[in-house]
Amino acid sequence: MASGISIRPFARSLDKSGASVWAISATGNLIYLSSGCSDWFGFDSALLLDRRSVAGAPVSSDKLDLIAAALAAPADLATRGTASLRITPPSLDQHRPEAREVRFIRIGNGSTALTLATAGNFDDRLPEPELHDAIALRQQLDSWRRSHESTAINLTAGTSSEAVRLRRRIEVAASTRTDVGLFGPAGSGGESILIRIHGLSAPDENLINIDGPLMDSDLLDATLMPAVHQLADNSEATATALIRDLDEMPFETQQHLAGLLDSYSGRLRLLATGGSQLLELNAPTDDLISETLSLDTHNAKGLCKQLIDVISSLTIVIRPLARRVEDIPLIATAMLDSRRAAGEGSAERINRAALDALVQYPWPFNHDELDNAIRHAIQNASGNVIACEHLPLAVRSYRPGTSLQHNKTSKISLDNAIQRYELRLINETLEMADGNRAEAARRLGISRARLIRRLDDASNRESSGKESD
Amino acid sequence: MNWSLIDPGVIRRWLICESSHRWLTAVRRFGPEMIPSRFVLKLDSANQDEILTRAARLEPCVILWEARSETLAATFHALAHTAAVNSEVLQIVACHQLSCRERLYLSPLPVAAMVNQPEELPRLTRMIHVHFARWTQILD
Secondary structure: OOOOOOHHHHHHHHHHHOOEEEEEEOOOEEEEEOHHHHHHHOOOHHHHOOOEOEOOOOOOOOHHHHHHHHOOEOOOHHHHOEEEEEEOOOOOOOOOOOOEEEEEEEEOOHHHOEEEEEEEOOOOOOOOHHHHHHHHHHHHHHHHHHHOOOOOOHHHOOOOHHHHHHHHHHHHHHHOOOOEEEEOOOOOOHHHHHHHHHHHHOOOOEEEEEEHHHOOHHHHHHHHHHHHHHHHHOOOOOEEEEEEOHHHOOHHHHHHHHHHHHHOOOOEEEEEEEOOOOOOOOOOOOOHHHHOOOHHHOOOOOOOHHHHHHHOOOEEEOOOHHHOHHHHHHHHHHHHHHHHHOOOOOOOEEOHHHHHHHHHOOOOOHHHHHHHHHHHHHHHOOOOEEOHHHOOHHHHOOOOOHHHHHHHHOOOOHHHHHHHHHHHHHHHHHHHOOOOHHHHHHHHOOOHHHHHHHHHHHHHHHHHHHHHO | OOHHHOOHHHEEEEEEEOOOOHHHHHHHHHHHHHOOOOOEEEEEEOOHHHHHHHHHHOOOEEEEEEOOHHHHHHHHHHHHHHHHHOOOEEEEEEOOOOOHHHHHHHOOOOOOEEEOOHHHHHHHHHHHHHHHHHOHHHHO
């Protein structure tokens, strides 16, 4: 390839390369167009020379002027120095030029300035895959917030059927003032959901927080006394009791509570969480959980019959986080957003390696544990990205497989395994002894008769196995 | 694990062909839940050449290929070859690093599923169950 300090070798190289390159003078006229431009436009690009190519300037109806104007650099190029634009030149005849990415660069200053432009396929404007994923996640989260503005609680984020069911139930509960039973494993954040439901369905109503396991009948009376007085004095008054771990409340206290609810039927509302059992009293018929519930066994579930009747009006079940794996990135990002909005840390997103670690961890303490992990990561992250090393040790050092694999193998028959191992040893020894059974028996430290018996047993097992197939 | 102690009839195998260990870890986490509880998951990492050499002799299994732009042609060849010589293999492609256009190129190939991120693996549970159920007699 020719080289030199004059422009000719350079122009020849440009033409040879087939690249679409053009130059615009300081006055805004096209002063150079490479031969690649002719191929792109479908006509001789020399026809465009000296025509005006200034963004926003008035243009005649001449098609060539329109094409020249389409090649103009963005108006702010002078201040920015470089610019990117996708250009589709108007067609002059039958040929329809394709849209191409164009990069502009401004050289020099004032009256000697020059704008160079080249069209092609560039991918420098595309974000790196990691960032692309983060943007997609953010868009998904924004869409979820827009669609579920009132009930957008972090743990309801997601696209899984579990998340959809949970959101629908919460929306129903929030749209009417009714008794609600919410059941989920430890750390599933049921209380925050009930508080949100209360805020939406009866915002002006008194909410009395009660810790179920600590209550006896007298203490329950004392706790509810102000509300009970109010209900007794005013027939229009209403109140809500939020009871944590209803299924762990003493049975007599449950019956007492049921009596109070019955006395002020409709006016004293029960919002209750339960954790020890997953039960859904009015679950869809295809839900396996519903099959486990029988009203005859209500005592075993830790609830008295009267309270089951009360919360039967609406129950919500929160599944373990490990069963909503596909929602974890979205929930974690929502939690990060909430904490960032509260002024905690500077992290804006979670990188993919950290998300992978979050997805793989089994979360035995569910949403609360995930929230703690995010809080920990925010505190440890110095930049705007949470990486794997910022996560708690338990999460980032978790290696899946071993416990589950062990569970699976523990179901395998020990006798069969021993028989297979024994047979493999016998076969290997026989092979080493060139098929001599007496020698193999000697090497194995057993009698020849025992070795033959073992081989016969194996042969019988194999043939009986084939027959049963 | 000493696999010789386990009844071969209950072993269900996955082969992972990737440049790192991301998908191996993911299958190790979600794989056991993706097969019926009476079976045991055997998970192996293998390179492309190894799989191609053994493709015809592979027992019914699942192969997860990690597809990357720079080795796309080789992955296409591996997918087509494996399917041609052994119909008992279910092929899944991890295509997180591919562009939309490159994913479209995968459409005519015998790919049972494409996954972007590890959290999408549990969605394939039913498909994996059906695949292994179809070949259970052979495996047993």
